Amino acid sequence: MADYNVILDAGDVDGGVINVVVEIPTGSSNKIEWNRELGVFELDRIDPAIFAKPCNYGFIPQTLDEDGDELDALIITDQPLTTGLYLKAKVIGVMKFVDDGEVDDKIVVVPADDRNNANAINTLADLPKRMIEQLEYHFNHYKDLKKPGTTVVESWEDAEEAKVVIKKSIQRWNDK
Secondary structure: OOOHHHHOOOEEOOOOEEEEEEEEOOOOOEEEEEEOOOOEEEEEEEOOHHHOOOOEEEEOOOOOOOOOOOOEEEEOOOOOOOOOOEEEEEEEEEEEEEEOOEEOOEEEEEEOOOHHHOOOOOOHHHOOHHHHHHHHHHHHHOOOOOOOOOEEEEEEEOHHHHHHHHHHHHHHHHHO
16 A cells, blocks of 8 residues: 555645545545555544544644644545545535544545536535534544543634645644
8 A cells, every 4th residue: 555645645735735644435434544654544433423524534744733643634525436536626615623631623624626526615604504513513522422522613714724724734744
């Protein structure tokens, strides 16, 4: 398997099209994570089925969030994407998120070339309101059975704020 942090960088952050690697497909309750030390995907845990991911979940190569992991991405598509798939993704916003007291922001993206919806999603406002509500509910509650009250969605911000978060994460990666 290729080491995504070697063969890919974060992409064209200023242009709003970044590189993203899928870890968890929509609908999965398997918590699959990229292990950068081993260069493999690993099953971290199996969550209860009621906490299955409401969207594809992945990471941006050559970034580090404040929690020490690669910066997370919420990948909005009509169908699940496969673990290990890489895509060019359009940045549409950021979910400001705190997990157990640590900043763990999630960059919200859509495929850069989505002909199924005529590339109609360009901002968070283009997503159905119900989808935002479901994402927020999921991330506010997915640890409730084990560690209730430890996750908080603080806010939803636009693509420009998302780019700031990505650039800070690239700087952390470069400084490591």
